[in-house]
Structure formats: structure tokens, C-alpha cells
Amino acid sequence: MSEIADKLIDWYGVNGRDLPWRRTRDPYRIWLSEVILQQTRIAQGMDYYLRFVARFPDVGALAAADEDEVLKLWQGLGYYSRARNLHAAARQVVERYGGRFPAAYADVRSLKGVGDYTAAAVCSIAYDAPCAVVDGNVYRVLSRLFDLDLAIDTAEGRKAFAALADEQLDRRRPARYNQAIMDFGALQCTPANPSCNDCPLRDECLSLAAGTVAERPVKAGRTRIRPRYLNYLHLECGGRIALRRRPEGDIWQGLYDLPAIESDRPLDFTELAAAPPFRDMFGTLPYRLVRTIRMPKHQLSHQTLHAAYHRLALDAWPSAAGGWTLVPYEQLEDYAIPRLLDRYFERIGNSDS
DNA sequence: GAAACGTGGGT
């Protein structure tokens, strides 16, 4: 009967957002929304959610789809393992639970791509199970409320915050409480410039009293970002373009991309053409360099991509083409591609020119 | 258990 929970829920009643996935108790749709919203803002994920629900109204429809179609629908959202896991999990639901979405926390948690947060969100929101969600909002709200300087990105910190979140959970109405604290974190107790003035919890907020609001939550580490230099080959022959599926163990797994030769520094085309990987690929095969386009830096969460696209017109495909998918330009739109390549195609005018 | 994994928006 926490006073804090009551105030959060009162706040939510007035300020809570009206969102499509809050108008249903369908666990499938709630799960779908939660996966889409992992590390993703509502504004960015909204259209994807609506398109997924329209195309895959239930978990069986998703399970029946090809992975490539799921990835295509996911194109542009990022963290593509989410899409692959989403699809795999749908098939797990069909195989293990006869197509009926599981309700038990352990069963939900066992699905691919479902971690502690998502399992708690689905079970609490769809079934009102007493599972406390711990997401970025919860870390921030609780660390401020209790003025905790424990780093949230350490094992110890995560454990402590999970215990605290569980303590604070309103067990009479877990669904409402969980959504309330997350919305509160997103709209009121924001990372920068939180609205402490009109905050309903200003009387009980220890960090506000201590003047440490801006220093909460505490984070320990910083992972560094490495640069990569990608020399792409836009190869065309007979109205077709060479695509290659991104391999396991690298960025954009499962998406389609152009063949590329990576280097440890920027290369102009002459240097690239002299490099062994290029010579191995082409040998004496003739080509005509149509043009080179250097893209602006493409920033990932952990890599800075420096990409150059060299467009080569060929009379015949090199033998390396065996590992490529040779796609007529008009079918390019059927393939899921990274944002970077999308931007390249935009730059050169979609299909031709 | 630290690092990998996208993209876009905000300050």
C-alpha cells in the first residue's frame, strides 16, 4: 500500500499515454510492442507496430512467415536480432504451446529474445501477474527517489534495483503500476531537465532533497566506439545488382548488403583495386568504374562506419558471384537492407542513374 | 560478465 505507488498511478491516470498496445490484453500484441520498444522510442516504433499487427494479426501468422519477410518489415528499426528472435519465438509458441501464447512467467521468459524485462512486462500487462519491470525508466525513477548511487550497469546494481523494484510493485494492480512508473520516467522524471517543480513525488524524492537529481542514475562504464572503413562494390551486369547476405558475427546479421572489402583506413579506388581481396575477386575481368560515392559517417552504437560505394559496370560476373544474390533492380525493394545502403540508393536515385 | 548489437532524437 505504498504511497508512492498510489501517487504514480494517480499521475498515470491523468498523464498516461493512449497507445495502441494499451487498448488490448492480447499477450501477442503486448509482447510484440515490448520487443519493438526495446531500446527504441515510441515515436520510432509506432509505425512498425501498426504494420506488424496488420500483416501478422496473431502469433500463428507471424510463425508462418518467412524470416526474410519479417526482416523486411523490420528494416530501419535496428537491432535486427530482435526481428530474428521475434520470428523464432513465434515458432516456439506454435510448437511448444500449440499457437496459444503462454501465460506463465517461466514459459514467456524462455522464448527467444525475451529477457527479464520483457517477460515481466508481458506477464504483468497481459495477465496482471505480480512481476516488476525494470527498464531504463525504472532505474532512473528509483535511483532518484531513493537517491541511490549504485551503478545500474553492474551486476550488483541490477540485482539491487530489481529487488527494490519488486518491493515497490503494487501487487493489487501490477499492470497499471508498471505502465505508470515507465510513463512517469519517460514524461516526468526525464533523463535531462526533469519536471521536479510539479512532480507529485517531490516530497519523497531523496535526490531532489540532496540536489543529486542530475547525477542519477549512476553508470559505471563506457564502451568505446571503433571506426571501420567499408569499401563497397556496387556491381551491376545485365540489369542486375549483386547483393550478399550479412553473415553471423557481424553487424546487420541476416540483412542484405553490397559486397564490401574492409580496410583499416580510407582507400581511394586505385588503392582498393590494387588490394589483394579485390584482385582475387576480379583477376583480369574487365570492369568500368561508373562513379564513387563517399557517404557521411554512419554512426552505430559501437562503430563509426566510413563507407565508400564504387559502382562498377560489368560484362560478366566474377566467380565470387556464386556467393551473391543477383537481383534485378526492380526487385531490390523486396530485400531487407541496412539504413546505410538505403541512403546510398536514395542518393543515386533509387534504382538507376 | 563485458561487449556486441542500429537508429534517430535531444542537448
Added chain:
DNA sequence: TACCCAAGTTT
């Protein structure tokens, strides 16, 4: 410009 952040999970 250069960070930080966003309803995290996997390896």
C-alpha cells in the same frame, strides 16, 4: 560536435 539516451537481450 560530441555525447547521451531509448519499454534490453544475447553471447
